[in-house]
Amino acid sequence: MSAAIEILRAGPLVTVQDAGRFGMLAHGISASGPMDRAAFVTAGRALPIAGAAIEFTRAGLSFRFAGDPVQVVLAGGAFELKLNGHHHDWPEIIALSSGDLIDITPGSFGNYGYLRFSQEFDLPPILGSRSTNTITGLGGFYGRSLQVGDRLSLVDGSRFAVETLTPGSRDGGSIRVTWGLHADHFSGDIRQLFLDREMTISTRLNRMGVRLDGGGAVFGGASILSLVSDSIVPGDIQILGDGTPIVLMRDHQPTGGYPRIATIIAADLDRFAQLRPGTAVRFKSVAPACVLKLGSRG
Amino acid sequence: MTAGSQYPTLIPLGGQALLVRFGTSLDDAANRRAIDFARLAALADLPGVLEIVPNLVSVLLRFEATVIDFDWLAGEVRLLLSARLETHIPTPVEHAIGVVFDGPDLAELAAGVGLTEAQFIDSHNAQPLRVLATGFAPGFVYLGFHPAELVVPRRTAVRPMVPAGTVLFAAGQTAITATAIPTGWNVIGHTDFANFDASKTPPTLMRAGDSVRFEALS
Known part of the structure; x- marks a missing residue:
C-alpha cells in the first residue's frame, strides 16, 4: 500500500x-x-x-x-x-x-x-x-x-468502517468561563462589565490567540500591570496593556506576564475557536467545580 | 514575613489545572519553595496528575478531570505541602557554561553600575546561579539571583530577534536563549551551550533548581 x-x-x-x-x-x-x-x-x-x-x-x-x-x-x-x-x-x-x-x-x-x-x-x-x-x-x-x-x-493502511457523522454544533449562546489567575486584579465593576458587555471576535486570530474587539469599554478604566510570569492554559483571557483582551489558544506561549481575568472552559473552547471575525461574544462565569459536569474534553 | 513564607494559594486554572502559588512577586524564598514543591510533587505520583510545571513562584499541576477534581487534588497538595520538604529534595545538578562576553549592551551596562567591562564580567561570574525557571520558550532558562549592585532594568526597546545561545541580563538575572526569540533584555554575550534539542527526549538539559557556573571565554 x-x-x-x-x-x-x-x-x-x-x-x-x-x-x-x-x-x-x-x-x-x-x-x-x-x-x-x-x-x-x-x-x-x-x-x-x-x-x-x-x-x-x-x-x-x-x-x-x-x-x-x-x-x-x-x-x-x-x-x-x-x-x-x-x-x-x-x-x-x-x-x-x-x-x-x-x-x-x-x-x-x-x-x-x-x-x-x-x-x-x-x-x-x-x-x-x-x-x-x-x-x-x-x-x-x-x-x-x-x-x-x-x-x-x-x-500503515487499515480496513474501513463507516459511521454516521453529525454536523458540528453552531450553538450560539454565551461562552462559559471560570475566573482566572488574576481576576482579583480587576475591580468588581470591571468583572461585571466583562460579563455584561458584548465583545466581538477581531480579524486578528491565529493558533496562538484570538483578539477581541470592544474591550476598551470594559477595561478602559483598569490599570494593567505587568506581573510575575506564570503558567498559561488554553482558553486564558489575558488583557494587554491597552485593554485589548486576547484569548490564548492551542499554540499559546507556555508562560506569560499579562493579567488573565478568566479562562474559557474546555467544553466551550472548540465552539469559541470556530467563531468568525465580527461574531459577538458574551461570557458567562461558572464555578470551576461545575466544569467537569459541563464536559471535560479538550 | 516575606511573601515566600506564607501558606501557598491553590488556584484553579480552567477546569483541568491547579496552580500552587507561593508568591505574587519574584523573590528568592518563593522561587525556592516552588522548585522544591515541584520536585516533591513529581515524586509523589499524585492521582490524575498529567504534568507538573514549576514556574518562577508557582507550580502548575495539569490534571485529568475525569480522574480527579480540583478539590480532591487540592487536598492531596495540602498534605504534600505539610510534609517536610528538605528530606526529599535531591542535590541540584551543576552545569559549567562557557560564555563569550561580547554582547552589544555590555559596555553600557558595566558603566551603568560603575564597573569596567572586565569587573562586570568577574562580578557576573563570581557566584553560581540557580535555574529559577524554564518554560518561557524552548530551552530558555532564567538564572538568578545576582547581588543588588548588579541589578539593572530591561531595555526600553525590544530587539526583534536574537539567536539561540544569546546570554541576556536584566532584573538581577541572567537568561540564556535556546531558540531565536525577541527580547527586551540586555545582550551581554553568547554561548555554544544548547539547552534544546527536539530530537532528544527530554529535549532540554537544565531543570529548575539546577546550579550554573559561568566561565568567561575569549
Whole structure:
C-alpha cells in the first residue's frame, strides 16, 4: 500500500495536527493540537484507525490523491466540498481512488476544518507528536504550514468502517468561563462589565490567540500591570496593556506576564475557536467545580 | 514575613489545572519553595496528575478531570505541602557554561553600575546561579539571583530577534536563549551551550533548581 496527497491550493495556516504534544510545558513548548478538538475527535471516530489530521482554515484546501485507495473523513465547521467537481455534503466520508481531486471552499460557518485519513502521514513524530507548533516551528510538515506543491505520503493502511457523522454544533449562546489567575486584579465593576458587555471576535486570530474587539469599554478604566510570569492554559483571557483582551489558544506561549481575568472552559473552547471575525461574544462565569459536569474534553 | 513564607494559594486554572502559588512577586524564598514543591510533587505520583510545571513562584499541576477534581487534588497538595520538604529534595545538578562576553549592551551596562567591562564580567561570574525557571520558550532558562549592585532594568526597546545561545541580563538575572526569540533584555554575550534539542527526549538539559557556573571565554 502506498498513497500520497499533493496540495494544489491552501489557505493560510493549514497545519498537520494530532491530539497534541503534551508534557512539554517545562521545556517551553505548549501542547498545540486541534483548535476544534471535538471536530478532530469526531472525524477520527468514523475510522477504525485514523492518522493525524490536516487542519485547514476558512479559505479551505484542494488536493489530489494518488495511490492505493484510502478513506478520508472531512469534518469541522461547515465547508463546501467537491469530489472531482461534484458537490458533497459536510461532514462527509469519502473513499478516495487514485487521481481523485478534493476541493474544499469556504462554507457557512467556522474557522477550522479537519481531514483525517485511514492511514498515517509519513512524518516523524517530534517529542511524541505530529502536531505542528506554529510558535516554535516544530512538528508536522517540517514545522511549517502546508503550501501548494507539498506532497504528504500516507503509510500503515487499515480496513474501513463507516459511521454516521453529525454536523458540528453552531450553538450560539454565551461562552462559559471560570475566573482566572488574576481576576482579583480587576475591580468588581470591571468583572461585571466583562460579563455584561458584548465583545466581538477581531480579524486578528491565529493558533496562538484570538483578539477581541470592544474591550476598551470594559477595561478602559483598569490599570494593567505587568506581573510575575506564570503558567498559561488554553482558553486564558489575558488583557494587554491597552485593554485589548486576547484569548490564548492551542499554540499559546507556555508562560506569560499579562493579567488573565478568566479562562474559557474546555467544553466551550472548540465552539469559541470556530467563531468568525465580527461574531459577538458574551461570557458567562461558572464555578470551576461545575466544569467537569459541563464536559471535560479538550 | 516575606511573601515566600506564607501558606501557598491553590488556584484553579480552567477546569483541568491547579496552580500552587507561593508568591505574587519574584523573590528568592518563593522561587525556592516552588522548585522544591515541584520536585516533591513529581515524586509523589499524585492521582490524575498529567504534568507538573514549576514556574518562577508557582507550580502548575495539569490534571485529568475525569480522574480527579480540583478539590480532591487540592487536598492531596495540602498534605504534600505539610510534609517536610528538605528530606526529599535531591542535590541540584551543576552545569559549567562557557560564555563569550561580547554582547552589544555590555559596555553600557558595566558603566551603568560603575564597573569596567572586565569587573562586570568577574562580578557576573563570581557566584553560581540557580535555574529559577524554564518554560518561557524552548530551552530558555532564567538564572538568578545576582547581588543588588548588579541589578539593572530591561531595555526600553525590544530587539526583534536574537539567536539561540544569546546570554541576556536584566532584573538581577541572567537568561540564556535556546531558540531565536525577541527580547527586551540586555545582550551581554553568547554561548555554544544548547539547552534544546527536539530530537532528544527530554529535549532540554537544565531543570529548575539546577546550579550554573559561568566561565568567561575569549
